[in-house]
Amino acid sequence: MLHFPSANSAAHRPSPRDVARLEDLFDDDVWAFSNCRVDAPGRPVAEVDWIFYNARHGTLMVSEWKGFPQRVALATDTGTPWLLEGGMAVSNPIEQVSRQLDAVRAALRGGILPQHFPAFDALQLRIMQSVYSPQVDRNTTIERIRWGKVYGDLPELAAVIANSTSPAPLLLPDAGARLELAKALCALFRTTFPHEAETKLRVSPNGGDTDVVLRISAIHRQIAALHGELADLIVAAGMRSSPTPPPAVGTAPLAAVKNPQPKVNTAHAAASQTPALTEYQRMQAHLTRSFQGVNGSAAAATKALEEAWRSILGDPLLHGESGISVSLFGNVGMPLVKERHGSLPKVLGMPLRKWCVLQAEAAGLQPKDVPGKPSNLRVR
Structure with a gap:
């Protein structure tokens, strides 16, 4: 996801947890503008929580995010308030997002469409609208809503943004036009334009048709897939390996056998002769496999x-005699995160050993200290 936060230092900011979750759910084809301020001629200034643009599908969504003190019991269409558990009535956010959508539509028609989509019929512009609230759950009664939808599940909302298509999509003629469009939308929505977004959107100056950013992304995914396959093969080979049993008493040595032996599958034979994996290799295989596609x-x-x-x-x-080595886990895992995020404690928000203990307890285990091995844990 390419995130463009508000340029106003006094504006609200989305939860870092929500931003991280969205980055987990989207690729860089989805542009997310947060806490936007949209000023369309003849209309009140609209404060919009999120505007999403899927550059691959050419779709747009305006989304209002609401937090309520109680669970939402009834979500209605425009004209009536919403009801919270306990009977409290609150302003209808569907009405709010509808006003926001009108302002966004007018602003896009006034500047973005003529400049970046000159052949597009402005009357055909379609914008999805939604309300997201964590207080909406499976027991919430959601009345039939004519325009837009209500979500209480973030992955469900993200799936709509990522996969929906439009009968009149806003598609750019080539990847090279994305950078200028992104800058224009940031100016319109009054959001910042991070340096990393420009790096990802800028294409090769050689004039080729290849979108360098997308190609690099594809190469990284291919490498990750190969690493994952290699990790699976290493683990499988280690599980199949076993010591060669000694020959039975009285049998002739192999060299004395005159009859030709049947051909064997060389790949299987090589795997069966693979030496048992070291503790480091097994640890590395687990980590490599889990980081595939990150x-x-x-x-x-x-x-x-x-x-x-x-x-x-x-x-x-x-699970050796001395337990599981937390320090080895840290040594193997550190190179996977260091370049982007720094140390493991920084990523995890706490010392590694404490985190490992908490994770083991969450899995229903009872981790214990190992005498003489302060960095090891015994969980059985």
């Missing part, structure tokens, strides 16, 4: 570390 955000890195540690807790070959 998009680079701190939240995604934390999730990958959680998955790797859970799989390590479930790997009986890493």
Whole structure:
């Protein structure tokens, strides 16, 4: 996701947790403008929580995010207030987002469409609208709403933004036009334009048709897929390996056998002769596999570390006499996060050993200290 936060230092900021979750759910084709201020001629200035643009599908969404003191019991269409659990009535956010959408539509028609989509019929402009509230759950009664939808689940909302198409999409003629459009939208919505966004949107100056950013992203995904496959093969080979049994008493040595031997699958034979994996290699295989496809955000890195540690807790070959080595886990995991996020404690928000203990307890285990091995944990 390309995130363009408000340029107003006094404006509200979205929750870092929400931003990290969105970055986890979207690729860079989704542009997210947060806490926008939209000033359309003849209309009141609109304060908009989120405006999403899917550059790949050419779709737009205006989204109002609401937090309520109680669970939402009834979400209605325009004309009536919403009801919270306990009977409290609150202003209808569907009405609010509808006014915001009118301002955004007018602003886009007045400047963006003529400049960046000159052949587009402005009357065909379609913009989705939504309300997201964590206080909406499966027990909330949601009346039929004519325009827009209400969401209480962030992945569900993100799936709509990522996958919806439009009968009249706002599609740019080439990837090279994305940079100028992004800058124009930031100016219109009064959001900042981060340097990393420009780096991702700028294409090669050689005039080729290849979108360099997308191609680099694709290469990284291919490399990650290969690393994941390699990790699976390493673990599988280690599980198949076993010591060669001694020959039975009285049998002839192999060289004395005259009859030709049947051909064997060389790949299987090589795998069966693979030496048992070292503790380091097994730890590395778990971490490499969990980091496959990670998009680079701190939240995604934390999730990958959680998955790797859970799989390590479930790997009986890493539960030696001295327990599981937390320091080895840190040594293997550090290079995967250091370049982007710094140290593991910084990513996790606490010392690594404390985090490992909490994760083990959350998995229903009872981690214990190992005498003489202060960095190790025994969980069985």
